[in-house]
Amino acid sequence: MVRDLAALNKREMLAWDSWGIMRECRPGTPIPEAAAVRLDAAAALTASTEPDWKTLRESYEGDDAFRVPSVVMSKGAPVAVDV
Numbered sequence: 001m002v003r004d005l006a007a008l009n010k011r012e013m014l015a016w017d018s019w020g021i022m023r024e025c026r027p028g029t030p031i032p033e034a035a036a037v038r039l040d041a042a043a044a045l046t047a048s049t050e051p052d053w054k055t056l057r058e059s060y061e062g063d064d065a066f067r068v069p070s071v072v073m074s075k076g077a078p079v080a081v082d083v
Helices: 002-008 020-024 033-047 053-061
Strands: 071-074 077-080
Touching: 002 020, 002 033, 002 053, 020 033, 033 053
Parallel strands: none
Antiparallel strands: 071 077
16 A cells, blocks of 8 residues: 555565565564554555546655655665666
8 A cells, every 4th residue: 555655656575575654563563553554544545447547646655654755675675776
């Protein structure tokens, strides 16, 4: 979902890149409740057949949990990206 939100904002990342809220969510561990609420709200924005592009952009740009930073983790190593 985080990658979908990034892609809708013209930031197409690799499947193994991680940043922001994705760093809190590890396989085999429960998603923290606060993260789940934020992810659910963002998922509702991306699921619409007629997206509210302004709200999508504001949600992405206004939240470090979703916005792609200048350095992401890629296959366990920090990698600089052009954002």
